Amino acid sequence: MVNGKWNCCTSLRRDSIASSSMKPFLVIFPLILVVVFGIVSMMNPKEREEIIDLRSEAVLEDVNGIHNANFNHSLASTPFPVQLMQTPPQQSVINEKEVLKPWINSTDPLNETYVPHTRMKQQKKFSILDRTEAGLSQARAAIREANNMNQTQDPDYVPIGPMYWNAKAFHRSYLQMEKLFKVFVYEEGEPPVFHNGPCKSIYSMEGNFIHAIEMNDKFRTKDPQKAHVFFLPFSVVMLVRFVYLRESRDFGPIRKTVADYINVISEKYPYWNRSLGADHFMLACHDWGPETSFSVPYLHKNSIRVLCNANTSERFNPAKDVSFPEINLQTGSINGFLGGPSASQRPILAFFAGGLHGYIRSILLDHWENKDQDIMVQQYLPKGVSYYEMLRKSKYCLCPSGYEVASPRVVEAIYTGCVPVLISDHYVPPFSDVLNWKAFSVEVSVEDIPKLKDILMRISPTQYIRMQRRVGQIRRHFEVHSPPKRYDVFHMILHSVWLRRLNFRVHDDE
Numbered sequence: 001m002v003n004g005k006w007n008c009c010t011s012l013r014r015d016s017i018a019s020s021s022m023k024p025f026l027v028i029f030p031l032i033l034v035v036v037f038g039i040v041s042m043m044n045p046k047e048r049e050e051i052i053d054l055r056s057e058a059v060l061e062d063v064n065g066i067h068n069a070n071f072n073h074s075l076a077s078t079p080f081p082v083q084l085m086q087t088p089p090q091q092s093v094i095n096e097k098e099v100l101k102p103w104i105n106s107t108d109p110l111n112e113t114y115v116p117h118t119r120m121k122q123q124k125k126f127s128i129l130d131r132t133e134a135g136l137s138q139a140r141a142a143i144r145e146a147n148n149m150n151q152t153q154d155p156d157y158v159p160i161g162p163m164y165w166n167a168k169a170f171h172r173s174y175l176q177m178e179k180l181f182k183v184f185v186y187e188e189g190e191p192p193v194f195h196n197g198p199c200k201s202i203y204s205m206e207g208n209f210i211h212a213i214e215m216n217d218k219f220r221t222k223d224p225q226k227a228h229v230f231f232l233p234f235s236v237v238m239l240v241r242f243v244y245l246r247e248s249r250d251f252g253p254i255r256k257t258v259a260d261y262i263n264v265i266s267e268k269y270p271y272w273n274r275s276l277g278a279d280h281f282m283l284a285c286h287d288w289g290p291e292t293s294f295s296v297p298y299l300h301k302n303s304i305r306v307l308c309n310a311n312t313s314e315r316f317n318p319a320k321d322v323s324f325p326e327i328n329l330q331t332g333s334i335n336g337f338l339g340g341p342s343a344s345q346r347p348i349l350a351f352f353a354g355g356l357h358g359y360i361r362s363i364l365l366d367h368w369e370n371k372d373q374d375i376m377v378q379q380y381l382p383k384g385v386s387y388y389e390m391l392r393k394s395k396y397c398l399c400p401s402g403y404e405v406a407s408p409r410v411v412e413a414i415y416t417g418c419v420p421v422l423i424s425d426h427y428v429p430p431f432s433d434v435l436n437w438k439a440f441s442v443e444v445s446v447e448d449i450p451k452l453k454d455i456l457m458r459i460s461p462t463q464y465i466r467m468q469r470r471v472g473q474i475r476r477h478f479e480v481h482s483p484p485k486r487y488d489v490f491h492m493i494l495h496s497v498w499l500r501r502l503n504f505r506v507h508d509d510e
């Protein structure tokens with residue numbers, strides 16, 4: 001376990017010494033694959049919960065992995081519909097006993113008012129889990145009420161403006177998270193693969209999140225009974241580096257390591273079996289994140305997967321998974337990368353420089369490479385030209401998907417005050433559960449790449465200035481701080497996990 005000062009890279013150095021004497025986890029815990037999933041799934045230990053969707057009325061189905069929510073960007077335009085949430089009759093102080101109920105398999109989860117109170121009271125003492133769930137019920141009620149209330153005060157930041165689907169509901173939800181949310185990090189597993197991750201490069205968010213949650217004394221709990229979610233602390237980048245056999249094209253060793261790990265924690269603790277993994281989360285910025293999650297069926301079907309590779313046609317499910325921002329931290333820190341001039345000091349209309357990988361880029365380069373002075377698209381920058389300077393001189397920064405859907409350019413654009421132009425297919429941008437990307441970015445479909453210039457020219461200067469100002473306003477949600485600061489990228493990721501957890505209810509089987 002990492003200890004001492006909060007510093008992503010300090011502990012990395014320590015771990016690289018440990019790596020030479022690494023005893024593979026899989027040797028110690030041989031695989032005991034007793035597949036009784038069919039039986040386990042009949043127990044149905046999780047119930048669908050009223051959906052807390054800060055985005056809109058977009059259909060977020062129950063998250064048991066059987067239904068894939070149909071995520072529809074174009075539906076996501078109206079704010080949080082309080083009336084659709086059917087708040088239970090007014091109870092200003094919610095009595096815990098009123099909220100708790102035996103886990104009846106009600107077909108209508110919104111009909112919370114019908115509770116057989118008297119029978120329930122005699123039935124049993126409330127378990128710790130019941131209390132935890134009651135806390136979540138109260139949080140849901142508080143979030144639903146947010147629209148009828150004045151905006152809550154906040155010494156650091158008050159979310160406001162069209163960048164948020166519903167600023168008040170988000171703020172409420174964020175404050176509820178700070179008040180309640182507890183994460184248990186399994187201590188099993190050894191560095192470098194577990195409890196460790198890269199803090200530099202395009203995969204830096206793996207290491208940053210793992211270290212930030214392990215060092216956190218506000219959200220991290222050492223008592224698993226108090227936890228709302230359980231973190232599986234492996235890094236896919238480290239699995240690829242230390243477990244995968246180079247050039248082998250064989251995912252077997254990675255899968256076996258992850259399956260063994262889940263086997264160990266599900267033998268040792270009751271929590272995985274209790275929810276079939278639904279209240280567990282993993283993360284990956286590496287392209288092989290989805291592949292790694294296929295190691296164990298419930299890991300991809302039920303668990304919350306925090307993935308940079310948020311490609312809905314690769315089974316990324318926005319109702320239960322979380323889009324993880326890809327941030328290229330070359331020096332391990334954001335110092336010196338933030339900020340850029342105002343719109344009038346940005347002479348270039350649109351800019352892109354980058355390698356030819358993935359089909360979207362080849363379409364982009366085919367159409368625009370060295371074709372138009374306003375659309376600066378090239379593979380290599382001339383010597384002496386700074387990439388970051390180009391971002392700061394441009395009004396729009398093109399962010400086409402490469403080999404995978406996520407692009408570190410999105411956050412680079414946001415850091416330098418350039419309006420991002422997302423060119424991707426089936427990509428769910430980070431925090432779209434809270435942020436309305438249309439307010440501060442431009443989405444261009446792959447078919448519209450030839451019309452790129454027209455699309456950008458049609459945006460009026462006033463509209464551009466608005467968007468650019470909003471880019472500056474939401475920048476805080478993408479900033480990486482060590483230790484983390486309120487509303488920064490660490491807290492936003494955690495908030496996305498918190499929102500997913502609000503959408504279901506876990507119960508014990510007896």
Ligand SMILES: *[C@@H]1O[C@H](CO)[C@@H](O)[C@H](O)[C@H]1NC(C)=O
Binds near residue numbers: 070072073074075
């Ligand atoms: C998304 O919503 C729009 C507008 O409601 C609708 O026309 C379109 O068919 C929907 N797409 C999907 C995939 O549901």
Ligand SMILES: *[C@@H]1O[C@H](CO)[C@@H](O)[C@H](O)[C@H]1NC(C)=O
Binds near residue numbers: 104105106107
């Ligand atoms: C629970 O489900 C069972 C089987 O589907 C059904 O017979 C029973 O009526 C349900 N109970 C409630 C309260 O819905």
Ligand SMILES: *[C@@H]1O[C@H](CO)[C@@H](O)[C@H](O)[C@H]1NC(C)=O
Binds near residue numbers: 111114
């Ligand atoms: C709630 O459930 C009760 C009992 O099943 C039923 O009588 C009532 O009509 C339901 N209310 C709604 C709004 O579905």
Ligand SMILES: *[C@@H]1O[C@H](CO)[C@@H](O)[C@H](O)[C@H]1NC(C)=O
Binds near residue numbers: 148149150
């Ligand atoms: C909201 O603020 C207004 C003006 O400050 C006040 O009159 C009103 O009572 C407040 N409403 C609530 C629900 O606090």
Ligand SMILES: *[C@@H]1O[C@H](CO)[C@@H](O)[C@H](O)[C@H]1NC(C)=O
Binds near residue numbers: 034036269273
């Ligand atoms: C969880 O389920 C697995 C597979 O059914 C079983 O081997 C294991 O013992 C269970 N864990 C606990 C803590 O009961």
Ligand SMILES: *[C@@H]1O[C@H](CO)[C@@H](O)[C@H](O)[C@H]1NC(C)=O
Binds near residue numbers: 405425426
């Ligand atoms: C998204 O997933 C689909 C299906 O696997 C794949 O064809 C497509 O190339 C992926 N997109 C990117 C940019 O990787």
